[in-house]
Amino acid sequence: GQNIDQPTEMTATEGAIVQINCTYQTSGFNGLFWYQQHAGEAPTFLSYNVLDGLEEKGRFSSFLSRSKGYSYLLLKELQMKDSASYLCAAFRRGKLQFGAGTQVVVTP
């Protein structure tokens, strides 16, 4: 996606921690979404950050720095079912602009 950058793929073992970084252009920015998408399925909502800081939701946490145009999604205690694509999306002017997604591969 235009102006939304995230790594293409990350590999980690079961039980480990993985951090997926996302950078975006700050013009018109209102908030940052993370969605999870399993192969052949629809994106499902994970988190939404509007203010700076860390928000924790179970094994998943999301961080935002508005001034730096930076966010990350932290996946803890990885499970095999966490193997999926993770999409970063900037919310601007009522619309979501998605990154290309980061494919996370969890190995035994």
Next chain:
Amino acid sequence: DAGVIQSPRHEVTEMGQEVTLRCKPISGHNSLFWYRQTMMRGLELLIYFNNNVPIDDSGMPEDRFSAKMPNASFSTLKIQPSEPRDSAVYFCASRTPGTDTQYFGPGTRLTVL
């Protein structure tokens, strides 16, 4: 509660044919979005509606694509005539008033031969 409903789930058609994709948003949601997802271009917004009115159609690729929302519970995306490069997964999403989070339907996988 039912989520966003899309039909058909799969569509295979020949080049030049008309294709109509359908979406029923979550009850009470007043914003509806149509997206297209391909390996090359990722997830792209095509058009979105607020209260049945098209707000932004800047993502619609060309005149072959059109979308309507005749009422709060139904929307269509039409491609006429279809071309092989239109092959993609088309998602519909909806959003409740006063919030920013969009919820996606299961998608329609379109193949144009």
